[in-house]
Amino acid sequence: MVDKKELYRRVIPQAIALIGASDDQIANMANLSALLHQECGWWWTGFYRVQAGELVLGPFQGPVACTRIPYGKGVCGTAWKASETIVVPDVEQFPGHIACSSLSRSEIVVPLRRKGEIIGVLDIDSQELNAFDETDARCLERICAELSCRVNPELRDYVEAAILPRYDNFDKGHQRDHAETVIAQALQLATWYDVDPDLVYTAAAYHDTGLCEDRKTHHTVSARIIREDARLREWFSPEQIRIIAEAAEDHRASSDHAPRTIYGRLIAEADRQIIPGTVICRTIQYGLSHYPELDKEGHWERTLEHLHEKYAEGGYLKLWIPQSPNAARLEELRALIRDEARLRALFESFYQAEIEK
Numbered sequence: 001m002v003d004k005k006e007l008y009r010r011v012i013p014q015a016i017a018l019i020g021a022s023d024d025q026i027a028n029m030a031n032l033s034a035l036l037h038q039e040c041g042w043w044w045t046g047f048y049r050v051q052a053g054e055l056v057l058g059p060f061q062g063p064v065a066c067t068r069i070p071y072g073k074g075v076c077g078t079a080w081k082a083s084e085t086i087v088v089p090d091v092e093q094f095p096g097h098i099a100c101s102s103l104s105r106s107e108i109v110v111p112l113r114r115k116g117e118i119i120g121v122l123d124i125d126s127q128e129l130n131a132f133d134e135t136d137a138r139c140l141e142r143i144c145a146e147l148s149c150r151v152n153p154e155l156r157d158y159v160e161a162a163i164l165p166r167y168d169n170f171d172k173g174h175q176r177d178h179a180e181t182v183i184a185q186a187l188q189l190a191t192w193y194d195v196d197p198d199l200v201y202t203a204a205a206y207h208d209t210g211l212c213e214d215r216k217t218h219h220t221v222s223a224r225i226i227r228e229d230a231r232l233r234e235w236f237s238p239e240q241i242r243i244i245a246e247a248a249e250d251h252r253a254s255s256d257h258a259p260r261t262i263y264g265r266l267i268a269e270a271d272r273q274i275i276p277g278t279v280i281c282r283t284i285q286y287g288l289s290h291y292p293e294l295d296k297e298g299h300w301e302r303t304l305e306h307l308h309e310k311y312a313e314g315g316y317l318k319l320w321i322p323q324s325p326n327a328a329r330l331e332e333l334r335a336l337i338r339d340e341a342r343l344r345a346l347f348e349s350f351y352q353a354e355i356e357k
């Protein structure tokens, strides 16, 4: 069995390097299909591009394929219409599947989005049933975002050599992988907007650099580091540097202080992970350390109250980017808040684990 996470850990940096080497989208699609096809051993790997209202065959690797797919037709046209990734475990079970090759048994289609519009799809077929999973979906979405929001490779080289290593000195929750996750997430959210990918990338890369001074004011320190970094002036105008610095400063925006620009909203949202279990666990931890006088029932009441005030329908939490995966996770959390018996059971197990620590 291939370890997919390991495979993508190798392939994603190669994909980013290839995209950096050319700003021609067809050349990049050609190289990406070759890279993915060779590294992952799929049956068919390629792109279709939106041309005059239909999908037209683009660069690919594998056997010959159909040249045109209408909007809403087949797996490709359906992914385009839905504007989301579709994983098909068994193509025979997918109504309307277009069979270009009888040997294809499962398929994944990832839309390629730019400025909120679908400009094409990445389509991959396997001869095995059930070949694609969540890991493929998330990693291929990442590669597609890098392709449509291409970052200047010289800027990236500088940031990787001089800025990201600074995170090695920070706490466990803010190591280099945190900055890389925020970069990846911010670029994916950026595909929905008419924004400059270099600005998004830079704001995401620098957003927590201010942790070198202190935690409380780190966002303002990050902004200062951006304003004072002379190298950034090679790539950005003073106005752009101001926008990047504001976006980094606004990443800690709360409900009473919204980010000033779309760049700030992208970074704030990319930095946030609303994971239901984590939210509940953190709420309990906060209660235990700030209200030591409460007994278990007191903590349960406080947890309920906090969850209702912040996360329930009408709560004060705001999502900055509606297309963010946080939207679906917030729905999950809301369902949990409505189901008090399930919530209580989770509370019991997290509470027990905390007091036994």
Ligand code: SME
Binding pocket: 044, 065, 066, 069, 073, 074, 075, 076, 077, 096, 097, 098, 099, 100, 101, 104, 107, 123, 125
């Ligand atoms: N199966 C696709 C058509 C493209 S080929 O697989 C390369 C679909 O149903 O859209």
